[in-house]
Amino acid sequence: VRSEGTGMVISSNMAGQGTLDVSGTSTLLLEGTQRTQCAINVANGASFDFNGNRLEVIDFTGDFVHDLGVYAPGASPAISSLTGDYTMLGSSILEVEIGGTNSGEFDQLFVTGDVVLDSGELLVSIIDDFTLSQGQTYDFLIADGSVTGTFLNYVEGSLIGNFGVDLFITYQAGDGNDIALYTSPVPLPAASWLLLTGVVGLFGFSRKSNKSQLN
Numbered sequence: 001v002r003s004e005g006t007g008m009v010i011s012s013n014m015a016g017q018g019t020l021d022v023s024g025t026s027t028l029l030l031e032g033t034q035r036t037q038c039a040i041n042v043a044n045g046a047s048f049d050f051n052g053n054r055l056e057v058i059d060f061t062g063d064f065v066h067d068l069g070v071y072a073p074g075a076s077p078a079i080s081s082l083t084g085d086y087t088m089l090g091s092s093i094l095e096v097e098i099g100g101t102n103s104g105e106f107d108q109l110f111v112t113g114d115v116v117l118d119s120g121e122l123l124v125s126i127i128d129d130f131t132l133s134q135g136q137t138y139d140f141l142i143a144d145g146s147v148t149g150t151f152l153n154y155v156e157g158s159l160i161g162n163f164g165v166d167l168f169i170t171y172q173a174g175d176g177n178d179i180a181l182y183t184s185p186v187p188l189p190a191a192s193w194l195l196l197t198g199v200v201g202l203f204g205f206s207r208k209s210n211k212s213q214l215n
Helices: 190-214
Strands: 002-004 007-010 014-016 019-022 027-030 034-036 039-042 047-050 054-056 059-061 064-071 079-083 086-098 108-111 115-117 121-126 137-143 147-149 159-162 166-173 178-182
Touching: 019 027, 039 047, 047 064, 086 108, 086 137, 121 159
Parallel strands: 007 027, 014 034, 019 039, 027 047, 034 054, 039 059, 054 064, 059 079, 064 086, 079 108, 086 115, 086 121, 108 137, 115 147
Antiparallel strands: 002 007, 137 178, 159 166, 166 178
């Protein structure tokens, strides 16, 4: 650990629980590997930078600009929150682990702000001897704000890989702007279900009206 001006640099590996606060106008730079179940809180005016190998945190508060290293939300796997905006740049990697179909058995990151995917990569791992099946969907990044861009080399509907069955990606899951992994068949976004329901309802109403006129 060393100090640089108003900031602190942690160059060694870290592990543990609790909360790591970055307050005032200070700066925290993590250069080592951090394997932890702690939360990181970055106050307005403060800044955080991660230049290490791997970062595991349950919850992150503050805008996170991820430009290097592997960000693995949760505790292998877990439900995590990022209160702020999440931006992926440079050589950043977001890791998602899948060990089951139930909530908490695969990584989920809930972002309260906007998500910007500039040039970051997605790394998907199947853990705990889990086996994928057809017709499964894993909403792994749920954003309250907007989602712009895509992961490197993965546009809408791209094949992520074969894990016994083919696994694909969609940026139109949930309410239409969440990101999910899925096996065939292609899932319909929530907005499409609403549209389809409206069309079916309108068709049924039209037939009923025509029948009433005939009577």
